[in-house]
Amino acid sequence: MTRRLPVIAAVAVAALLSALPLQAAPQPTPIAAGEEVLVQRHEVGVPGGRLIVALRAEPRTLNPVVSADLPSREVIGRMTADLIHINRLTQATEPSLATAWTRSKDGRVYTLTLRKGIRFSDGDPFDADDVVFSFRVLMDGRVASPQRDLLIVGGKPIEVVKVGPHTVRFTLAEPYAAAERLFDSIAILPRHLLERAYADGTLQDAWTPRAAAASMAGLGPYRLKEYVAGQRVVLERNPYYWKADSAKRRLPYIDELVFLFTGTEDAQVIRFQNGESDVLARAGADNFNLLVKDQAARRYQLADLGPSLEYYFLFFNLNDLSKKNLPEVAARQRWFNDLAFRRAVSRAIDREAIARLVFRGRAVPLWGSVSPGNRLWVNTALPHPARSVAEARATLKAAGYSWRADGALLDAHGQRIEFTIVTSATNPQRVEMATLIQADLKELGITVRVVPLEFRALLDRVFETFDYDASVFGLGGGDADPNAELTVWLSNGTNHLWRLGQPAAATPWEAAVDRLMQQQLVTLDMRERKRLYDRVQAIVSEQLPFVFLVAPHILVGARADLGNFQPAVLDHYTLWNVDQLYFKTPASDRR
């Protein structure tokens, strides 16, 4: 019954929003002579209208330097621009604020030529000083930006030097493969607005959601208009935006972008279903199917974009517990550390059933870390052994395991095999995956208990106390490039979940993965990098630190008359080209 309240509130908000007359949106300024506007070749649209998007949660900040949570990044991404951009459709890099760039032969020095004559959303001109300032801020340890680690190459910050008013040179301590991809999503800041705050050491506290719109500016298609705490943030068109369509009309088309704060995925879906929001950024398979059934009666378009870059997996606690007082977990690690045991578990899991039951068929079974959605990097030669309980039993038998008369699996010491899978209680899909695994492993005589935990309690166990046996997690979904996965596969990485905080690689195969990942990092030849990364994928799928399960599809939706809607499998799935979106029907006919 508590569900009704948000629905009523949503209806009220929608009624209120549609009743509000669009205050005169800032008209795009005419394109000046000498302004290097980026002309895009997409379908020419009609200006006007208001696009409403439901966010899962309220953004914590509008400051691109310190934002880490997804809702913040969703909003900030529309208000800022980067130097070199990864095209979400082609997954290749393309010019953004930099019109061109060159790389030195040794792959260490990048020289970027900046777009001339363009302005921030407050009308202030953009030049190389803004770029140098932005990178100085991001790499400053005192600011503690979550993006800082990305910009530390070979243990040293990238050296950024202004060569001319529109030329900047970046020098890396070591060659870094695909370094131009690093520039994606790194927001260029307005020096004229933030320099003082930076000098005072208060920059990380600037641009909170309560900050005045006039104190902010960016190079993105939208700028802040109004922030209503707990309800919505309203963005308006940036009249100085540096992109235009082929008719030489300055983008974006849509006057206002409204983000509503809803709270849950279900609430997002309900709003979209009721026509109270125009774009559904991402839906779970169950809700997506619900929308599909209802599609004929409503006016929206839905898209299943196929497998995402995310991968879900089961993993066992292989951490070194010698310093922790966890004798019981340590005793069970005898099995978890046994490769034959992990192989048997992997062989007994019905991945097809997970894809079918948990994701309603909108997921693909996985046997490696790279989803088939990542066409450039997936190792297609990996074996995909079908589920076989008989094979799994044979593997266990050969490794010295046996079965009691009642069917329970025993290890070589006669100890009964049982363990716990901890999952996040708020994520029904992971609980469901764990429940299916529980039933699958029962056929091997393994007793599995599924314990849903509150999310922070789960993270505490996995990352801090190591007091758990096994868990189901999901990772990935960032960039397609292997460098995005460094934190997972390097043995000292922060997401090396199965064995965290290693001073040195604990096993020969982890050492081999470390070498391969480091090597691909400094290899500039794409084909050679692919060969090295293929090897990493092969080792991981043999050693099974993660028992890979599925990669879910990206499922999105938008109202039927939204033009240029081209969702992509890279984040942000639906609003990455918000500057090109437009309404095909005039506003007066819509609501």
Next chain:
Amino acid sequence: MTRSIWLIPLVGLHLLILLAGFVAPYDPTAQARTIPFAPPVRPHLFDAAGTFHLRPFVYAVVPSGDGYVADTSHRYPIRFFTRESRYAIVPGLENDIHLFGVDAPARISIFGTDGYGRDVLSRVLHGARVSIIAGLLATLCALLAGTALGTLAGFVGGATDKVIMRAADVFMAVPWIYLLFAVRAALPLQIDTRAAFLLLVAVLGIVGWARPSRLVRGIVLSAKERTYVLAAEGFGAQPLYVLRRHVLPQTYGVVLTQAGLLVPQFILAEVTLSFLGLGVGEPDASLGSMLGTLQQYHVLASYWWMFAPAVMLVLVAAAYHALTSFGHERARLVAS
């Protein structure tokens, strides 16, 4: 005493739930992975061609597009006393005869299946058993402790009375749901979920003793001043005899009424906990954990048969309400 007729549903319901293993056609944890969220199967008397059959039959369901259709090419008559999965009515007494069933590959899921293809009817029956046992055990704890302490306080009086009643005040002020959260969080992960569950039942019972003890104390206080009690004492009756013969019988009505109130209250407590994922763990069913899946919008909106545990919960609560009325009437009779 005509109200005792209302006890028939209560007894019937408990018999049904006690015999869950026999009445339920399937193992409540067995997954039929090809038919998740299959709608209830309807027993037929007329086949697709319109021919009448004396023995009711069902059709097998086959996935079709986003839903399911009945495969009318073959009839599966409903059979009685079929052999299916093994179960135990009481621990140690195993059997595999079920009240009714159909031949594979058809399945007689008259309440449909859940997201894993598990039979909802079987889960409701087994789940209700877990929930009701929890309620009964907790009530037993609460009433035993409550009656004992209430009698002691009322009969002995003085400092004993004061201490017990102030303790009761404290227990009544404890917000039990937070207490349960705290207890569940403090338990180690590796504890068997059933053991954790029984511990929670004990906590419920221990917190719940306060209200019955107050009521019992009141009755004991008034009963021990009655003239016939004073007369018995005058004839030299021992306190224990007076208590057993004259005082305790006065409390029966109240205790029975309290039982009728506490059982559904404790069942709801269990349901709340399981609903929040803190009660019985997967794959075992309880009414609360089954209702928990309704927190997901798609389940709520698409699969109406998943409300079956809610119906069961209402029935159980109504049956206990009848018991309360019965207890109330009896108390009136005793008093007059």
